[in-house]
Amino acid sequence: MKTNMGVFDRVFRILIAVAILILYFTHIISGTVAVVLLVVTGIFILTSFIGFCPLYRTFGLHTNKSND
Known part of the structure; x- marks a missing residue:
């Protein structure tokens, strides 16, 4: 399974997850x-x-971008 997510996308998802956890x-x-x-x-x-x-x-x- 090749990675298909860039660093920005991964960090952004973690930040959204942390925000949801804080709200919860x-x-x-x-x-x-x-x-x-x-x-x-x-x-x-x-x-x-x-x-x-x-x-x-x-x-x-x-x-x-490294998989292009």
Whole structure:
């Protein structure tokens, strides 16, 4: 599995995940919205660490310039 995510994309996803976690732990979001956003957070963190996004592959996208 080749990486298809660039550094900026990976860092941006981590920052979004951290923001969602802060909103959750400060009780700004709750209920079904919180559950959905926590699942998205988990996906963002996982894809950021492995550097591969299945949706990018499905749509033929990549932000990793070293794979050009």
